[in-house]
Amino acid sequence: xxxxxxxxxxxxxxxxxxxxxxxxxxxxxxxxxxxxxxxxxxxxxxxxxxxxxxxxxxxxxxxxxxxxxxxx
Numbered sequence: 001x002x003x004x005x006x007x008x009x010x011x012x013x014x015x016x017x018x019x020x021x022x023x024x025x026x027x028x029x030x031x032x033x034x035x036x037x038x039x040x041x042x043x044x045x046x047x048x049x050x051x052x053x054x055x056x057x058x059x060x061x062x063x064x065x066x067x068x069x070x071x072x
Contacts, residue, residue, distance in 0.1 A: 033065035 032039065039058035046054045 032061055033068065036062050036065055 036058070039054070039061050043051060043054035043058045
């Protein structure tokens with residue numbers, strides 16, 4: 001009975017570790033060209049001091065996405 005309890009304990013600890021790994025796994029970076037409206041929305045909703053930088057990023061990202069569509 002003691003051997004079975006040891007095996008069960010090891011499996012439980014390994015399962016908890018695996019669960020924690022997947023729980024803390026960083027999400028993959030989404031393709032920004034799938035929804036370019038997100039950058040525009042961020043620029044509109046951003047703080048006054050960040051709004052110019054976010055607008056520049058949105059315009060640059062849109063240009064990069066358009067260029068990548070042409071080369072495909």
